[in-house]
Amino acid sequence: MxxxxxxxxxxxxxxxxxxxxxxxxxxxxxxxxxxxxxxxxxxxxxxxxxxxxxxxxxxxxxxxxxxxxxxxxxxxxxxxxxxxxxxxxxxxxxxxxxxxxxxxxxxxxxxxxxxxxxxxxxxxxxxxxxxxxxxxxxxxxVVPVSVLSVTVHVQCSSKMLSAIGKGSGSFEIWLCDISSKEFNKLGSYDAHDYIVTGLAWAFGGRCLYSCSQDNLVRSWILRDRCLDEVPVHMPHNNNSSSASDDVYDSCLGAAVSPGNLVVATVHCFDVEKLNRMYEGRVLRAAIEYHWIGGLHVDICLNRPVPFYTEELSGLAEKDLTNWGSNIIWSLNQYQCLDRPLVLLDIILALLDFKVSMPRYVEHLLIKWISLSFPGFHTDLPNEKTLLQVSSSLSGVPSRMLHLLNIICRRVMLAQLDADEITRISSEVQNTKGECCSMDEQVTKWIAILGSSERELRERLVGFSFCASQTSKSRPGATPFQTGHWYPVGLAQMEQWIALNNDHVRGELKSIASEVTNEKSRCSAVESCSYCSASVPFESPEFGLCQGKTSGSGSNDKRHKLSRCAVSMQVCPSIPLWFCVCCHRVAFRLAPDPLFRMSSSQFDSDFVTKSLSRAVSSKPLCPYCGILLQRRQPDFLVSPLPV
Incomplete structure (x- = not known):
């Protein structure tokens, strides 16, 4: 009908x-x-x-x-x-x-x-x-357009670089000034024999990668408004190798990793060159990865930095310098708060360097701290810089602390389990760094990690108390309203301040005392979800209940319960958020302003402005800044990539 x-x-x-x-x-x-x-x-x-x-x-x-x-x-x-x-x-x-x-x-x-x-x-x-x-x-x-790649020019935020691939195998480069609406063609390049299937900018428009159905992947450097071709393969140690291209028929596309240290290309197999026993795999493609972090792309840091190159390596000194400059540049790109923390390529490169050149990796990271952290200087020796880190974090933005925590756990302390790092960090803080059972170098980085996580915890606690004080002036607000954030666990946070009275800043104590004086003191004792026994507050990481088994001659039975990384409350037996970096769990989400704080200062204007947008952010770890996952039972296959 x-x-x-x-x-x-x-x-x-x-x-x-x-x-x-x-x-x-x-x-x-x-x-x-x-x-x-x-x-x-x-x-x-x-x-x-x-x-x-x-x-x-x-x-x-x-x-x-x-x-x-x-x-x-x-x-x-x-x-x-x-x-x-x-x-x-x-x-x-x-x-x-x-x-x-x-x-x-x-x-x-x-x-x-x-x-x-x-x-x-x-x-x-x-x-x-x-x-x-x-x-x-x-x-x-008459020539169709096959692919586009655009990026913001690294030296001018109002200019756009455009790479336009065509069916003829050529591509064009355009520079567009959006503010003045001025468009200039930088050049046309006959790079391939067949249709261009992929274009990808890297390093803020300094480098371009092109691929085609002719199975060629070509690398270009933009210098003086024109492209110069450079080799694609840039190994970062003498063990790096590349697969043979003989079995590939064509290249279907290219993409650059978030940290700009790797380019990935997708290839289709040539059926005639495959062994017949692999015919079942004919319809599959292969992804090939190329390290590009050793490319000399004229990255300008604040000032030239000499990198430690005394260790034996299969790379030349200039290659190690290029790698160091590019990794520092990549880390600094994550200062943009709207950019998610995906550091896989940076971590893999640093871990591979650490196997053969551990001193080079440490030197590189110390130079990154001295160049990028407020209040640090490049002319200080490495040892003094590391000593300064633990005592000079109050003026460092939260995003930089998250980067530091990830690097500490996944690179410098990669040989230790995440739970073991958290336990040792607590011991180091309680003994003021005197942990003789661990290597001195490991203890040093654990102390830095502990200081950074303590700084973030103080910011979360301070913001929670300020939010509690300010929320009374917001009429009509209801707890746990969708799209808003409300502080919970204030009683546990108060207990944490009391347990760490010697280490907590006076400003945080003052804020907490004002809120405590205005409210009746709440009890921080909670109940065990297994035996209903009381769970006193002893640590922000876990709690031990006071339950006992019945019967004569039986031993004490105390359940160990995880505490929420955000509220410090005992986690209930419901699905939890899980951080794959620090292995902490949470059932509350941290407020969005925590991840945007530039320092640990809590003034009334900051809190008032922050609370207007203090919604529960994406499920981000308050200590690592990465996306949390749904916690899976231990007997299931790990959700982590191979």
Missing amino acids: LPVISADQYATRSAVLSSIVVSWSPLLHDIHATVSLLAVGGKSGKISLWRFYAPDCYTIEGGKIPSAVKFVGFLEAHNSWVTTISWLSFSVNSSNPQILLVTGSSDGSVKVWLGDYHKLIKSTEVDQNVFILLKEVITVN
């Missing part, structure tokens, strides 16, 4: 619904919502836009939070198939963020669109008025 449509109407609808390429936008933030846009390009030349809303809260319980998704409209981008889409966000200033959409088509055209940032978040319908066509950098021609 549906109305009959004509053949032209059917063909039009079929072209709109025939999707070819999709692309996710960066997260767009507003005081009211956080969204991401999904752009879907089809054969009609139109791009359909879908708005996905970030959830108000995150849970690990059985019920899933429904995703809010809304279709918001079409963008009539091209007259032929949309073959590639790329998004790029600019943060020239925090009050005027900008979002760009770059599209390519099978008719050979490439267009750059400037989107209205706030309308993309709030508008009920997105049309041609929401996107302004800045430039058609390539007009219609």
